[in-house]
Amino acid sequence: MRPSRRHVLQIGGGFLAGLAWPGSPFAAEPVEIRMQGKADGSHVWFDPVGLHIQPGRTIRWINLDPGNSHTATAYHPKFERPLRIPERAEPWNSDYLLPEESFSVTLTVEGVYDFYCIPHEHAGMVGRIIVGNAGSPPPDGSTAQALPEIALQAFPSIDEIMRKGIVRRT
Ligand SMILES: [Cu+2]
Numbered sequence: 001m002r003p004s005r006r007h008v009l010q011i012g013g014g015f016l017a018g019l020a021w022p023g024s025p026f027a028a029e030p031v032e033i034r035m036q037g038k039a040d041g042s043h044v045w046f047d048p049v050g051l052h053i054q055p056g057r058t059i060r061w062i063n064l065d066p067g068n069s070h071t072a073t074a075y076h077p078k079f080e081r082p083l084r085i086p087e088r089a090e091p092w093n094s095d096y097l098l099p100e101e102s103f104s105v106t107l108t109v110e111g112v113y114d115f116y117c118i119p120h121e122h123a124g125m126v127g128r129i130i131v132g133n134a135g136s137p138p139p140d141g142s143t144a145q146a147l148p149e150i151a152l153q154a155f156p157s158i159d160e161i162m163r164k165g166i167v168r169r170t
Helices: 003-010 016-021 118-123 148-154 158-164
Strands: 031-037 044-045 050-053 057-063 102-107 110-117 126-131
Touching: 016 110, 031 050, 102 110, 110 118, 118 148, 126 158
Parallel strands: 031 057, 050 126
Antiparallel strands: 031 044, 057 102, 110 126
């Protein structure tokens, strides 16, 4: 008997299946965020760029861009950037990931987390994760440490993330 199409899709879309059905066996799997880039380096991005997860879920960034190193770094004064994660949350910095390398963080504090890639923040390589309830949105950083406009434009809105659960960028 051939496996049903539904079965195949569930295996192929592991992390999506886990998101859609929290009680499924995939629920404990890390949620993957891919670091992507065009071969000529003209465009780099996180995919998905926006995610809604439940507290306690693990996020795993993996560099699938053969031509570049990337980081996944929380917006936090520890890294001399504005605070754009919940105050009680631990900041993280993956450091430079070579192609095929990955880095994981488990997020337990509810709220909005904005993160960026150190060498590509100025190319708009940023992302947003909402854990549980969004609470108050991150400040817009209208200070001397303000984010580059291209980065601010790249964040999906909290509304869009809460509505879709996952916001893709290709
Ligand atoms: Cu990057």
